[in-house]
Amino acid sequence: MSTRLARGGRLINRRKAVTVTFNGRNYKGFEGDTLASALLANDQMLVGRSFKYHRPRGIVASGAEEPNGLVNLGQGGGFEPNARVTTTEVFEGLTAESQNHWPSLEFDVGAINTALSRFLPAGFYYKMFLHPRSFWKHVYEPFIRQSAGLGQAPKARDQDTYEQFNAHVDVLVVGGGLAGLQAALTAGQSGLRVLLIEQSAHWGGRAAVDDPLIDGTPAEFWIKTAVQRLAALPNVRLRTRTMGAGVYDHGYALAHERLTDHAPEAGKPRHRLWRIRAGKIVTATGMIERPLSFAGNDIPGVMLASAVRDYAVDFGVSIGDRTVVVTNNDDAYRTAMVLHQAGLIVPAIIDARVQADGALVRAARDLGIRVETGRAIARVKGGKRVTGVTICAHAGEGSGLEDIACDAVAMSGGWSPVVHLWSHCGGKLIWDEGLAMFRPDATRPPTGADGAGFVFPVGGANGMLRTADVLTDAVAVGASVSGQAAGDVPVAVDSEQGAILPVWLMPQGATLKLRQKMWLDYQNDVKVSDVQLAAREGYESVEHAKRYTTLGMATDQGKLSNINGLAVLSGAINTPIPQVGTTTFRPPYTPISMGAIAGVARGDLFQPVRKTPIHGWHEASGAEFEPVGLWRRPYAFLQGHESAHEAVNREVLNVRRNVGLLDASTLGKLIVKGPDAGRFLDMLYTNVMSTLPVGKCRYGLMCNENGFLIDDGVVVRMAEDTWLCHTTTGGADRIHAHMEDWLQCEWWDWKVYVANVTEQYAQIAVVGPNARKVLEKLDGMDVTKEVLPFMTSADGTLGGIAARVFRISFSGELSYEIAVPASQGRAFWDACLAAGAEFGIQPYGTECLHVLRAEKGFIMIGDETDGTVIPQDLNLGWAISKKKSDYLGKRGQERSHMVDPKRWKLVGLETVDGSVIPDGAYAVGTGTNANGQKNTQGRVTSTYFSPTLGKGIAMGLVERGPERMGEVIPFTKGNGTTVDVRIVDQVFYDKAGAKQDG
């Protein structure tokens, strides 16, 4: 039984009871409890089921390393899976549910897997689900999906808010134990900006539990004083509940602050992600105790010795009345003495070492505690709870010498420094043979921009076990990172410690039967025998063995299991531990919430929305929007009850018959100006722009050096040294950057400026047979064919608004595009609608624009092009200068593959039955390829219903297409059938171009 002791519990407030709910039952805890301590105080040891075998799982640890105590927390919009009970602080009304069991935690059908464990060895999934292949989709995958994952994904939208915070500091200290506090104190004296963060709610780490004397005072008092001194320094910031999640290049670090998890409050952010730029980073992240590998070490009631001690001292909770301590080092003796002093029974300390006579060992013996040296636990007895242990000689194979009844086992396999943050950015480790631990190698730190190390491990994280060493290290590091001479070190008194005996198997010669019950990874059910099997099957690299066995995967990332696992691997392949090495440590240290990663970037703030000056009118006028880059453009304007499709058809016919109005403000507008502007544009465009007369427009194509088409648009020469380049809507910023790149990096002596004026102008297209009448009614400029013919431009006023008018057409109709200052855009739009009313004017959207251009056979960047298409593929040879010696892409287009006559080229496509071909459909060729798939000979790039022609029309790229006019070939319809399609001219409407010239 685990229960609350009558006395003790330095972190709890016994005057304030708190009720929490676990699996529907209420439990009484105290303010200051973690969910783990509250459950343990009520004898709720069983908290979950393991991943593979659904074994009963109890709490093992007292901190972030806990692998078993993972629960679903909260409900609905406040639901969170995989919350660790050991780091979840209780509050009134907390609700939690255990995970990975059915139908209940106490009785789980999946536990049958444990009886079948012989058939579920390492690599089971890889071996089992290989054959027959046909089983994969309907048998194996549904089964694996059903059993995958511990927690459940939240179903409701997250009700909480999150935020992010940028911080720039000189020194970031991660970890608020003795080492972190002292390092921050020393560094803080320099006046540098220091940020000290601690993952838990309390300062001092585990020091107050072990209680060394510091400067003649109890550790708890020293900690309190240190925090007060730090708080008094204006240059030092302190944050608890803030976990150092990751260290990245050049002193960048992420920290995750849990603001209201412990006291939910509406209106306050739940988590805060700190994005920190630190000059130097001190990692004072302490150590984590290792489990021991003995048979039955996963039975609830087997716990880390330090955790047993923490629960007793911090929360006044006893794990059992009779606790057997098993260890290979001196530190676990502290647990035995704490329990003994609390009046609990320690039947024996089982010490694998033949000789144990350190100060702590002597003290335990002096208290009359039975100490058995050279002994091991052969097996733990019990099912859902420990009932006893069988002890044996550690040197042997596990023959039982004696059974000891107990209801808890406190184990200690030694300590591992928390080296995660040191390693994230490339810090290397060395294996310390004497201490049996990997610790940071100070000679190979992660390096910053100046080539020097920027991460400084200190205290336990640096392999220090004794308080005096920790504080000396902290003063030295604190002084070094702040450029000072080391000052006075607090005087610490604690017990010296005898040497550790590395124990990776207990007993060292354990039989296979025992090894099959020795858990390395409690969460993922990886046993000693699994790692040994993986090694035998050739998975000798630690990274391979990890993935094959799943050792150290999932939420705890092997905080308890990694070192034990690689030591077992080391033994299995007869390679020393340092050569086996560790798996890669990757951020975050413990999982952080997706909400914190997103911050405020959700909903309306997910990304900025660009709006044209006329956007408000669109919203008020039935527009269905579609995203185009960051813009929202009207897809169509719906009238009454019509569908979007009906609206598009109406808009197309109205443009063809009367006049339409398009908000083209999103078109990119780049001013290119300077003495060398013409020469520059001749390099950028495939045709010649330098010879364009002032006031004239010319369609241009832009390619990259590979020869592939990247953008198109109309270029206007505005003055002798000034051109206006129109780009596609999505291309403005990209093409602007493209121009700057070539100007700055290749032709940097050319005198050219580029300015992106896209948002400075609203641009409105007035399109259709009545377009001229509308502009004439607006009045102010001569827009007749004689004064302003096709492909020319003029400045003037229309309806009293300054306007630049371009006679260009993307529809095949008589068309004017009018640019006005952005501030006048809405006024000009309204004026056009008023003036055009009598001529049947209607606004139209992007889909109508697409249909109009497709009817006319005009290409669209992104439809007809996909980054592998050259202008020649699109029959645009007329827009490629033969005279120019060079332009971007010219050399690329000369390559053999680009001039291959078998290239797919643009043609018009018409179904024989008049239907609309599915977008992206492939033309079926003859024969099959190497994979047995049918060969293709073309694909659809644009496909629409043409209301003008009353049938489906399309464009596509077809092998030797232009040579095959009139040929009928099959295209796939996506449902297994094909449709016959005739290859035709890509211009479906007004082939002579009489209308746009009108």
Added chain:
Amino acid sequence: MLTLTCPYCGVAADETELAAGGEAHLKRFGPGSTDAEFDTYMFARENPKGVHFERWRHAYGCGKWFLAARDTNTLEVFGTYPAQSSAPPQHIRDAITAKRPGWTWRDFA
């Protein structure tokens, strides 16, 4: 996340302010070049573990392209300099030599 100092505006810019532009000091080959020359210009890139020269743009800052000399392994930055350089300036080469004696990169040393 790297920090690089823009040589134009002097800002020590976070990587999020910058746009990477691949290898520096490429020599352009256009029409008239051989297939091998063009292929090398387009596709052949250094992939060193150590000293490297890269193009970066202070995209969310002053907008200028610049070049950076850094160590891809240790992340040490030897210096940044204007994009209008056909070879690393001498003070950059000296800075690299001080830290990486005997370094070479393409034809530079």
